[in-house]
Amino acid sequence: MPIVELQQVRKVYDTKVAVDNISFTIEPGTMFGLLGPNGSGKTSSIRMMIGITVPDSGSVSLFNKPFERASLKRVGYLPEERGLYKKMKVMDQLIFLGQLHGLDAITASKRAHAWCERMQITEAIPKKTEELSKGMQQKIQFIAALLHDPDLIIMDEPFSGLDPVNATLLQDTLIELRQQGKAVLFSTHRMDQVERMCDSICLISNGRVVLSGAMREIKSRYPVNRVHMTYTGDEAFLHHQVVASVKHYNGHAEIILRDSPDTAGEAQVLLAEAVARGTRISKFELMEPTLEEIFIEKVGGNHADFDLSSRPATVAAGDTLNA
Template sequence: MQPRVELVAVRKSYQGFVAVDDLTCSILPGQIFGLLGPNGAGKTSTIRMMIGITAPDSGIVRIFGAPLSRIAMHRVGYLPEERGLYRRMTVRDNLSFLGQLSGLSISTSAERIEGWTARLAIDEWLEHRVEELSKGMQQKIQFIAALLHDPDLIVMDEPFAGLDPMNSMQLKDILLELKTAGKTIVFSTHRMDQVEKLCDSICLVDRGKSVLQGNLKEIKAGYGSRFVQIDYDGDGRFLAESALIDSLNDYGNHAELSLKPGADSQELLRSAMSALNVRRFQVMEPSLEQIFIDHVTRK
């Protein structure tokens, strides 16, 4: 299957600072792909190169199997991290303008604007200026602008930032629907907990480099049952001193930890029960955040 996006040994630096360093990854059609990492890891720089906003210093970027072209640009929908609309223009004019730039005719654009705004329940705001809208509503408009031209590749930088739970859920439902329709969706976020339920594949980046990538289920399976959550009462210093534990995130009466390779979780349970009042002990699949911390810490 031909990848929707391919980055091969891509590098980008700004005034001596290397934002993306020798990054290689490919995104298959119909996938939800997570480009994950902490702030400043190089996610936005990677996305900008992916969709042709900036050019890499070196390396190859292919989109729909070829270098970026104007036709390919019209097949991409982009929601940038820094949301931007013309504040003094009406919602309708903003959307119509962005739709036309993405290749739609005025009439098609008008039809789709009606449909999308009705679906997201903001159709009554169509004739209002953007500056009159709340931040959440502006975000919805931006979201519609990214999808108006029915793109095959949807790239979203921090899509859930600033959305309340109801709107987040609505956005998630639409994205899943688009995935079912065969669209490819790329997320970039530092909030790994929000997207790990959605992603099929991920690429974890840190300081511009890819530290881990692949199918999310396979990555998690590769970690086996080394991750444990404990709810406890008592002196948690015992956990920090345990020779069985590789990394620990202790919240006082709740701890998340990974065991050293070969360590036995039952042995940890027995020693924990002798030192603490254990209310819950659960061996579980690691979260993306845990995987990331584990990976970066071990490096």
């Protein structure tokens, strides 16, 4: 029984097609990644999912029923642009948002305190929102989305602007909620996070689905022809003929092997070459393309405004060798 089901959803603003026949489903107890470059229609899709806008055609079902506003009490939403009342005190704000989602004031207050403790921001409780740091405000927003114990959690860029400690805290919380059987949809540019956390993804570009399905299944469509290795010493083995291209950084290389029916065997050859040259190897991993590579392959080429800034800086700093 899917929690969310979008069927052939389409939305046009004036002449611009924001969302063009998008379909996907989200199952309970899974984490779903909605990916795509800026302006590809992620936010438009999410807005139709929670009834902020109405699709021109197609249908949206929540909790196995055609969309109805009552279902929204079971949805928690963290928008991309954070929105809190600046002048309101943190606790008043959380209680207010909790009440809007159908909680009574006492339950809302109890849960808000528990969540603040869990998110390690108890010292923020008596303050006004505008006095808090950006990261803290983000945690408040995060709590606001979860206070009413929603079965569907929609998070638009939940980790942006958070330091690694806090990002991990939120990430662990989301994983725990998934284990409790909640469905989590999140959109992000950070492909490493999606790869680690998501069970299935939908990649959209220019309002169309370009790739969707279970993470494992998508990965299996691609050949296992990537080698990531960490080493010290002689680098000459990188010029071996089995190497089609390589990005290499200080003591770390991301290698694409040449096309071959037996890439595993070729990898073996490469490893032997390195060992023969006396290179010390601390990591050698044979793998499919990363989600990031798939993403760039699908949308990178024809999308000028693809957000480079959110990719790890080291990739941009690497250089490419052709063997």
